[in-house]
Amino acid sequence: MSYFNVTILGCGSATPTLRHNPAAQAVEYRNRLFLIDCGEGTQLQMRRFGLSYAKISDIFISHLHGDHFLGLPGLLSTMALHNVEGAVTIHIFPEGADILKRLMALFCHQTSFEIRYDIIRPGETRVLYEDGNIEISCFPLYHRVPCSGFLFREKPKSRHLRGDMAKFYNIPHWQIPAIKAGADFTTTDGTVIPNDRLTSDADPQMSYAYCSDTVADPRVAEAVHGVHTLYHEATYGDDSEHKAAPRGHSTARQAARIASQAGATRLVIGHYSKIYKDSEALAAEAREEFPETIAANEGMRIEM
């Protein structure tokens, strides 16, 4: 399994159906688990797909509609019953933090772990999480209510030092970090060995963007420009295009155009309206604009 992957926990829309759960995704990155959105039933979906509550470090809530939020109090309560330790940071709009605090005070007086709130302001673009390897930021989406997208982007990686060259030139240990970062090497007799003879290319910086819910908007394509894998909502198909924008949503074809504008490598569509029995038909429409499209389904694991 890859060190960076996304599990789809729910890719339905407002009305849950027996086919699709409301919105939630788990992003696993190295030993951490980040949760994006938390519709009703998310805790059970995590259990179903073998994801550990104890690994959750951050929860990102895109907006305050029930199908993206209402599984959160139950999940946190269950984590408390399981005596999860450490801290969980919830990145959320102010009213969401308020109501969640009230719910927790009523239903779960004390938790074994600390709950930290990081308040996202509507319209904000900001880094929400950062460690040595990855940065997670929010950016605005364009829905009926304030809504945030989330972008997971690996930091630039070191080039690979070639073992044979390190030995041949007898490179001192202390110079290795600089060479991995791209520096040339000067031998004791003053010869400059260019970096590209000493190293091979760094692994690519992988990235993942979550865009749900939103109308198809070029500002979104710009915000996620160059992303590897784009998850973009596709509530409707061509047949209901007239409904999409007025309701703050996109069609599969529109999502594909955003992926194309963003220069993405791959598109994953989801957030299907309950009127669609077959998400593959939506993906087929998207592929006419952007061939590398897949249709999300509960339990699907997308490896970066």
Place this chain on the structure above:
Amino acid sequence: MSYFNVTILGCGSATPTLRHNPAAQAVEYRNRLFLIDCGEGTQLQMRRFGLSYAKISDIFISHLHGDHFLGLPGLLSTMALHNVEGAVTIHIFPEGADILKRLMALFCHQTSFEIRYDIIRPGETRVLYEDGNIEISCFPLYHRVPCSGFLFREKPKSRHLRGDMAKFYNIPHWQIPAIKAGADFTTTDGTVIPNDRLTSDADPQMSYAYCSDTVADPRVAEAVHGVHTLYHEATYGDDSEHKAAPRGHSTARQAARIASQAGATRLVIGHYSKIYKDSEALAAEAREEFPETIAANEGMRIEM
């Protein structure tokens, strides 16, 4: 199908598992649907078992623990999306009404139906719903927080008038209601015909009691005395009896003793702790005290 039946939507306890959902039951009585408790995922369970949101007239929330309440905002939001009409009355403790109002204001600004709140006070015994055929009342349970049980009891029914006798004595139409209620009939020549020659016994008054969550307490047996079908929580088995009372719960055997003390006809157990893989083993313990015990399971329909 009977005109009075109960569908088990969830009979797990605080931690949902892949075997059992958190607490919820649908009581269908004639053309009405009453919901008791509403744990996370209840709306999906209703859909799974073919129960119509539109028929819900009243929702009874036993207590303010997440596993009995957290499916309610999502259910009401979905009902609004489905343009359910009329009114729904929510019978709930005061803090539950407060938080629900806040949740609805945030997640579902307007509903197509009216939401009425009927505030239950801790410790209260009172009729919550009544029509020509049935009466639903609350009574105290004994849990870690204030908790109500609910008793559904049919009103006394009319005796059946024998068609042959009505014809033979030429009973005038206007006297029939009184005879069905038990009156004798006096013929034109003054002969008194005793009621039991004119009528046969009324159908039995069916009743159903919901007792979850609670310790096994004789006051509960008293409150539901004579009930036909008793649903009583059985969080634990004999092996964990020491945990039951301190946590405000009962064992299957204790539930059976309450059924026996109450003179119930039938016991249904549920609210199983996640530690039990096999609810039949709990039912077997209960049957040693009260043979007419069945173990609830999701989707089970209990006909009265």
